[in-house]
Amino acid sequence: MSEDLTLLPEVQARRKLRKQPVRIAVLAPYGAWIGCGMLRVLRLKTPAQDDATDGVVELTVGYEAYEPLAKDPGTAKPFEVGS
Numbered sequence: 633m634s635e636d637l638t639l640l641p642e643v644q645a646r647r648k649l650r651k652q653p654v655r656i657a658v659l660a661p662y663g664a665w666i667g668c669g670m671l672r673v674l675r676l677k678t679p680a681q682d683d684a685t686d687g688v689v690e691l692t693v694g695y696e697a698y699e700p701l702a703k704d705p706g707t708a709k710p711f712e713v714g715s
Contacts, residue, residue, distance in 0.1 A: 642671040659694040669696030
C-alpha cells in the first residue's frame with residue numbers, strides 16, 4: 633500500500649485512507665521558508681500488528697518546492713525538493 637500512496641497529493645492519500653485514523657507530519661527545511669506547490673506524501677508508515685500505535689497510519693508530507701522568506705522578494709530563489 634505504501635507504494636500506491638507515495639508522491640500522491642496529500643488530499644488524495646487521505647481519501648484513500650478515509651477509514652483509518654491518520655497522523656500527518658510536515659517535513660520542511662530549517663529556517664524561514666514558504667511551501668509552494670502541492671503537498672505530497674513522502675513517506676507512509678502503516679501500523680504493524682504488534683505495534684502500539686492504535687492503528688494510526690503515519691504520513692510524512694512535504695511541498696513540491698520551497699521559497700525562502702526574504703525581505704526583498706527579488707532575492708528569493710526557489711528550492712526544489714531533492715535538489
